[in-house]
Amino acid sequence: MNYSNFLTRKAQWNEGNGFAATWLPDFLFPFQRSLVEWAVHMGRAAIFADCGLGKTPMQLVWAENVRRRTGKPVLIVTPLAVSFQTEVEAAKFGVSAGISRDGSRPAGITVTNYERLERFETDDFGGVVCDESSAIKAFDGKRRAIVTEFLRTHRYRLLCTATAAPNDYIELGTSSEALGYLGHMDMLARFFVNQQRTADTKGRWRGRAAPRMWEGQQWRFKGHAEDPFWRWVASWARAIRKPSDLGFDDDGFNLPPLDHRRHIVEARTARDDTLFDIPASGLHEERAEARRTITERCETAARLLSDAASAVAWCQLNAEGTLLTNLLDGAVEVSGSDMADAKEEKLLAFGRGEVRVLVTKPVIGAWGLNWQHCHRMSYFPSHSYEQYYQAVRRSWRFGQASPVVVDVVTTEGGANVFKNLERKAGQADRMFDALTAHMRNALHIQGDTYDKTVEVPPWAGC
Numbered sequence: 001m002n003y004s005n006f007l008t009r010k011a012q013w014n015e016g017n018g019f020a021a022t023w024l025p026d027f028l029f030p031f032q033r034s035l036v037e038w039a040v041h042m043g044r045a046a047i048f049a050d051c052g053l054g055k056t057p058m059q060l061v062w063a064e065n066v067r068r069r070t071g072k073p074v075l076i077v078t079p080l081a082v083s084f085q086t087e088v089e090a091a092k093f094g095v096s097a098g099i100s101r102d103g104s105r106p107a108g109i110t111v112t113n114y115e116r117l118e119r120f121e122t123d124d125f126g127g128v129v130c131d132e133s134s135a136i137k138a139f140d141g142k143r144r145a146i147v148t149e150f151l152r153t154h155r156y157r158l159l160c161t162a163t164a165a166p167n168d169y170i171e172l173g174t175s176s177e178a179l180g181y182l183g184h185m186d187m188l189a190r191f192f193v194n195q196q197r198t199a200d201t202k203g204r205w206r207g208r209a210a211p212r213m214w215e216g217q218q219w220r221f222k223g224h225a226e227d228p229f230w231r232w233v234a235s236w237a238r239a240i241r242k243p244s245d246l247g248f249d250d251d252g253f254n255l256p257p258l259d260h261r262r263h264i265v266e267a268r269t270a271r272d273d274t275l276f277d278i279p280a281s282g283l284h285e286e287r288a289e290a291r292r293t294i295t296e297r298c299e300t301a302a303r304l305l306s307d308a309a310s311a312v313a314w315c316q317l318n319a320e321g322t323l324l325t326n327l328l329d330g331a332v333e334v335s336g337s338d339m340a341d342a343k344e345e346k347l348l349a350f351g352r353g354e355v356r357v358l359v360t361k362p363v364i365g366a367w368g369l370n371w372q373h374c375h376r377m378s379y380f381p382s383h384s385y386e387q388y389y390q391a392v393r394r395s396w397r398f399g400q401a402s403p404v405v406v407d408v409v410t411t412e413g414g415a416n417v418f419k420n421l422e423r424k425a426g427q428a429d430r431m432f433d434a435l436t437a438h439m440r441n442a443l444h445i446q447g448d449t450y451d452k453t454v455e456v457p458p459w460a461g462c
Contacts, residue, residue, distance in 0.1 A: 018043030031248040046159040046237040052398025070126030081347035082368035127156030132368040134161040230438030257403040279415040289413035301378035302327035308376040330356030362387035385424035
């Protein structure tokens with residue numbers, strides 16, 4: 001071992017365990033070709049590309065290269081209903097891919113849903129793609145464990161998502177761990193410290209603009225660690241919101257206007273403990289406020305979407321979904337109690353334009369689906385910025401021809417929830433700007449900075 005290799009290993013930089021891509025078709029844009037070449041070379045990689053930048057063709061080409069290399073099928077795992085989109089995209093690009101629900105391998109590239117992954121044998125495949133990998137966090141512990149175990153032994157793995165860590169740097173550790181690089185706890189110990197200097201992971205990331213009143217352990221970068229952290233992330237991931245983030249032309253990748261409209265609904269029933277409505281404080285009061293104003297908020301959302309040719313009414317509570325479906329003409333609800341096949345069929349029917357209004361929760365339908373035919377939606381805010389971001393980006397994505405209107409319906413009592421959502425949105429923008437900037441810088445850093453070979457004693461590598 002020479003000294004530069006010794007330092008590279010200690011820095012946790014990953015130089016790739018893959019191979020040179022042998023198939024890079026002409027249908028890829030130049031920035032997509034660059035990302036696929038890099039991901040194939042890495043073998044285990046993450047592509048954090050914004051909605052509409054073509055994650056599906058990129059993962060199909062990556063999978064086909066791995067299939068040719070290993071001689072075994074490659075499995076693409078997607079959220080509900082996205083498997084059908086992937087199959088259609090594959091046919092459009094001339095790639096052999098087939099959907100499986102029972103563990104069979106109908107084509108060289110097999111596509112299934114996260115909900116059916118336990119029906120497949122990991123050794124049957126030469127590689128695995130996790131499409132919309134950030135959605136894994138929405139699953140219960142059992143489902144996450146199934147996904148993690150399925151990935152664990154594969155030499156070739158690809159994660160694709162738009163929001164790897166929308167407002168929390170330390171969530172990048174879950175992606176690293178899924179790829180078999182530095183584990184989540186190891187990442188925290190190497191780059192971060194919390195106020196109590198413990199290993200408690202229940203706290204939150206304290207960004208530069210984070211309020212001091214947050215409870216729990218607050219993680220921050222160690223004094224020396226921010227630049228090394230981003231260089232480490234850049235060694236296994238690429239992040240891109242537009243082609244120019246990687247030095248390419250943005251022509252054809254310009255988003256239409258996005259119009260956020262906030263509607264404050266007056267509650268008909270006053271709170272028992274106040275003379276007039278004031279912002280709810282704490283989760284208990286916020287949940288009570290949401291239940292107390294279900295009728296008022298649903299009626300407002302139904303009125304706003306009454307003239308839309310196609311719309312999505314996002315809800316948070318079961319009672320909201322039921323009432324919205326009753327109030328909106330031509331509405332179909334996708335609920336958590338539906339069987340997986342029924343959920344898929346309803347989501348696909350909306351995508352085909354056969355349903356005027358889709359009513360569902362973000363946790364069910366906000367990941368991976370392409371709804372450029374729709375540019376109207378209503379939303380009841382929660383504290384989850386990722387759910388809000390993904391919900392909006394089903395329609396506001398590259399390829400959308402019309403301005404997108406999002407009607408955010410809340411109450412005076414829900415002011416703190418909305419304010420927190422706005423703060424997280426600003427923090428997410430700053431984080432992604434920092435992520436792309438540091439990655440651009442990291443791409444120009446030469447890892448081999450020593451021009452002399454230095455012998456080190458055998459124990460130095462222990």
